[in-house]
Amino acid sequence: MSAEDNDYSEFMGKGKARERTFETEIPIGFVHSALLEPYRTRYFVEDEIVKDCEIEMDPAYRGIERILEGMPVDRANIITERICGICSNGHLWNSVRTAEAGLNIEIPKAAQAIRVLAEELERIHSHLIFIAHACEVLGHETFAYRSFLMREPVMQILYMISGNRVNYAIPVLGGVRPRTQIAQWKGKAILEAMDKLDANLKKFIERFLADIMVMSRLKGVGVCDKRTAIKYHAVGPTARASGIDFDWRIKMPEYKDFDWDMVVLDEGDNAARVKTRALECLVSARIARQAVEKAMGDSDVLNRDWQLGSMAIQHSYIEVPRGELYHSYRLDDQGRIRHYIVRTPTVTNLATMEVVCVGDQLTDAVVTLATCDPCLTCCNRFVVIDERGRERSMTLQDLRRGGS
Amino acid sequence: MDILDAETLAGILVASFGVPMLAISYSVLLPGIVRKIQARIQQRIGPGILTPGFFAILKFMFKHKPVISSPMPTLYKWSPSLGIAAMYFVVIFLTPQWAGILGLGSLVAIIGLLKIEEFVYVVMGYLSSSILSVRLPYPDTAKGSKWSDAHRSTLENWGSVRMWKMIVFSSLPLYVAMFIPVAFAGSISIADIVNSQAGGNCFIFRVPGAIGAAVYFLGYVAILNEYPFSIGKAKADLVEGPMLELASSWRASYYLMRALVMFAVSSIFVTLFFGVPLDPLNGYRIIVHLVLVLVLPALGAVLSAFSPILTFRQVVPVSVVATVVGFFTFVISMGVGG
Numbered sequence: 169m170s171a172e173d174n175d176y177s178e179f180m181g182k183g184k185a186r187e188r189t190f191e192t193e194i195p196i197g198f199v200h201s202a203l204l205e206p207y208r209t210r211y212f213v214e215d216e217i218v219k220d221c222e223i224e225m226d227p228a229y230r231g232i233e234r235i236l237e238g239m240p241v242d243r244a245n246i247i248t249e250r251i252c253g254i255c256s257n258g259h260l261w262n263s264v265r266t267a268e269a270g271l272n273i274e275i276p277k278a279a280q281a282i283r284v285l286a287e288e289l290e291r292i293h294s295h296l297i298f299i300a301h302a303c304e305v306l307g308h309e310t311f312a313y314r315s316f317l318m319r320e321p322v323m324q325i326l327y328m329i330s331g332n333r334v335n336y337a338i339p340v341l342g343g344v345r346p347r348t349q350i351a352q353w354k355g356k357a358i359l360e361a362m363d364k365l366d367a368n369l370k371k372f373i374e375r376f377l378a379d380i381m382v383m384s385r386l387k388g389v390g391v392c393d394k395r396t397a398i399k400y401h402a403v404g405p406t407a408r409a410s411g412i413d414f415d416w417r418i419k420m421p422e423y424k425d426f427d428w429d430m431v432v433l434d435e436g437d438n439a440a441r442v443k444t445r446a447l448e449c450l451v452s453a454r455i456a457r458q459a460v461e462k463a464m465g466d467s468d469v470l471n472r473d474w475q476l477g478s479m480a481i482q483h484s485y486i487e488v489p490r491g492e493l494y495h496s497y498r499l500d501d502q503g504r505i506r507h508y509i510v511r512t513p514t515v516t517n518l519a520t521m522e523v524v525c526v527g528d529q530l531t532d533a534v535v536t537l538a539t540c541d542p543c544l545t546c547c548n549r550f551v552v553i554d555e556r557g558r559e560r561s562m563t564l565q566d567l568r569r570g571g572s
Numbered sequence: 573m574d575i576l577d578a579e580t581l582a583g584i585l586v587a588s589f590g591v592p593m594l595a596i597s598y599s600v601l602l603p604g605i606v607r608k609i610q611a612r613i614q615q616r617i618g619p620g621i622l623t624p625g626f627f628a629i630l631k632f633m634f635k636h637k638p639v640i641s642s643p644m645p646t647l648y649k650w651s652p653s654l655g656i657a658a659m660y661f662v663v664i665f666l667t668p669q670w671a672g673i674l675g676l677g678s679l680v681a682i683i684g685l686l687k688i689e690e691f692v693y694v695v696m697g698y699l700s701s702s703i704l705s706v707r708l709p710y711p712d713t714a715k716g717s718k719w720s721d722a723h724r725s726t727l728e729n730w731g732s733v734r735m736w737k738m739i740v741f742s743s744l745p746l747y748v749a750m751f752i753p754v755a756f757a758g759s760i761s762i763a764d765i766v767n768s769q770a771g772g773n774c775f776i777f778r779v780p781g782a783i784g785a786a787v788y789f790l791g792y793v794a795i796l797n798e799y800p801f802s803i804g805k806a807k808a809d810l811v812e813g814p815m816l817e818l819a820s821s822w823r824a825s826y827y828l829m830r831a832l833v834m835f836a837v838s839s840i841f842v843t844l845f846f847g848v849p850l851d852p853l854n855g856y857r858i859i860v861h862l863v864l865v866l867v868l869p870a871l872g873a874v875l876s877a878f879s880p881i882l883t884f885r886q887v888v889p890v891s892v893v894a895t896v897v898g899f900f901t902f903v904i905s906m907g908v909g910g
Contacts, residue, residue, distance in 0.1 A: 191723070192722070192723050192724065192725040192730075193722040193723065193724045193725065194705065194724075194725055194727065194730055194809070195705045195706060195708070195724060196704075196705060196727070196809060197708075198708065199703075199704060199708075200704060200811060201807050201811050202807065202808050202809065202811075208708075212722060216883070216884055303880075305808045306808070306880040306881065307799055307800070307802065307806065307807065307808065307879070307880040307881030308878075308879065308880040309610070309614060309799075309877065310610075310613055310614050310877045310878060313614040313615065313616065314614075314615075317615060381800065381878075381879055381880055381882070381886070382880050384882075384885075384886050385880050385881075385882070385883070385886070529883040529884065529885055530730075530809055531803065531806050531808050531809050531881060531883045532883055532885075533809075534808045534809050535808065
């Protein structure tokens with residue numbers, strides 16, 4: 169290797185900033201074992217303490233809105249389901265829901281219940297992935313494996329209902345796919361699995377919260393108070409762990425007939441964020457049981473009595489595992505999609521975490537970011553390419569025009 | 573001792589070459605045993621016993637050698653070999669055959685050699701610059717950054733800084749615990765410590781010995797950089813820290829070094845606390861020794877399976893408490909000893 173190959177000076181700081189700024193910067197990513205997706209975190213540290221943090225997620229841009237432009241809505245739903253690998257059902261449901269609201273399509277009750285069931289099962293498996301990932305980043309492999317063991321029966325149920333473990337393709341315009349109706353035997357199996365999950369999860373939560381070493385890493389670390397959560401618009405369990413009592417499920421008509429409680433904690437630290445999600449799994453299991461009762465044996469799951477046509481712009485919000493998911497589009501005369509906009513919960517949650525990890529130890533800061541449950545590939549919604557390399561500010565009007 | 577005596581010379585030769593060979597053969601089993609225990613705790617099957625320690629080394633030996641990104645690649649690549657050499661001497665100095673030669677069969681020599689192994693990580697950290705952090709060719713400091721011109725450290729550099737701190741804090745209990753049997757025997761000579769426990773009078777079965785063993789155990793986990801004391805190479809941020817750029821046969825040498833450290837530090841424990849030396853000329857003793865060597869790795873596997881990584885916020889108090897306990901036990905042992 170030549171001396172030139174070993175010259176890293178271009179990567180090192182120079183000039184005034186080098187004298188002015190922190191002891192050092194530790195850049196992590198885009199390729200890193202703690203990051204499940206490509207994002208880069210720049211931690212500015214003094215000794216082990218994080219003084220500032222910047223996150224970048226540009227490489228994850230996939231241009232899905234661009235692909236959807238001009239696509240028939242039923243075909244577009246195949247794409248929207250693939251925005252996220254974990255909350256695939258949430259994206260598909262919201263996409264379908266947007267058109268259904270605009271075209272006044274009526275949904276059979278059993279179909280609504282199956283959609284809710286799928287979403288709650290997805291929430292359980294997503295939260296259990298989150299707990300496993302947080303434990304992995306924490307360095308506690310045993311808890312991580314236990315969490316994955318609890319998740320497996322949930323994946324089996326999703327497979328049993330839909331025939332797939334990732335993209336379930338359950339909602340369609342007018343209801344759900346007929347193959348996903350809940351027969352008696354399926355319903356009983358789900359109820360049994362929910363009971364087992366309940367028992368296992370309660371034991372897990374008890375052990376997790378009683379573990380002194382784990383709690384010493386999580387309690388009082390990455391504290392996001394209610395004010396900060398509001399200021400940076402934290403959403404979902406991340407916000408609810410900081411005392412914000414809001415969940416889109418309260419406003420969703422689909423959940424009107426269900427009996428459930430919102431999990432809200434006040435501590436706002438990493439322990440609270442893990443605990444919130446663990447408790448939400450119990451709530452989801454409760455909702456899933458009710459959904460099974462409502463849908464079991466009912467074969468009326470799809471309304472085919474509707475027609476595609478033009479639709480004014482519609483906005484739809486639902487509560488996915490990570491928080492608020494927004495989908496919006498309009499349909500032209502031929503039922504083709506125009507101006508699709510997706511906003512996922514990670515954008516604002518990550519902005520919150522970027523702030524709250526300041527003051528923590530570097531290793532704890534990585535856990536803090538993990539506890540907001542980032543999902544990057546679905547969160548990166550637009551990219552601006554300026555071939556002339558100019559730096560400029562973009563107005564709201566620029567963004568509305570698509571950055572041109 | 574007359575080293576020109578044929579029998580003594582043969583003993584020294586066996587201790588110098590036979591024992592290290594035995595140590596290498598046995599130590600490659602230890603990572604597999606550790607991984608198997610952890611896997612069973614985690615309700616997994618886990619790898620085969622020979623996979624992590626033997627087949628992994630064999631596999632890496634024959635892998636393509638990539639160019640290592642380091643300002644001093646030769647020193648970086650050979651650093652683990654330095655650790656292997658240090659462990660070679662630790663193992664032979666533990667044998668009764670080396671007890672009387674130039675005072676090398678003493679605790680001071682062994683501690684000095686262990687320090688070399690610890691320092692190897694610091695050296696590797698400063699000499700490595702992987703693509704995972706600073707060298708990633710992406711213009712992330714170009715626009716919108718508040719700190720576009722900050723000094724930047726690689727993950728390995730930061731690992732090196734942490735390894736420095738770990739030398740200061742976390743291995744201290746290990747060295748304090750080593751001196752508890754010294755206080756009991758009234759000598760730093762390995763032979764004297766072993767002789768003071770002759771006739772089944774094992775130091776570990778006394779109260780100070782048991783406390784000392786517990787303190788030593790914490791130090792053992794720390795010197796191996798295992799969970800919960802793996803902050804120097806914490807996967808959460810540093811991935812592998814100083815070892816990031818080690819590939820192919822160089823990584824194989826690192827795996828071998830780690831396995832040997834596991835064996836050597838456990839072997840020191842068996843010699844000091846059970847009074848069973850690594851005697852190649854005594855079949856019974858060596859079998860007992862090898863069986864007892866499994867104790868620390870097995871306990872370490874259990875601790876690691878149930879622990880998260882501790883940050884310095886937790887490592888420092890744990891280390892201070894363990895060192896203070898070790899020190900008081902040392903003082904008590906001086907009264908018990910003799």
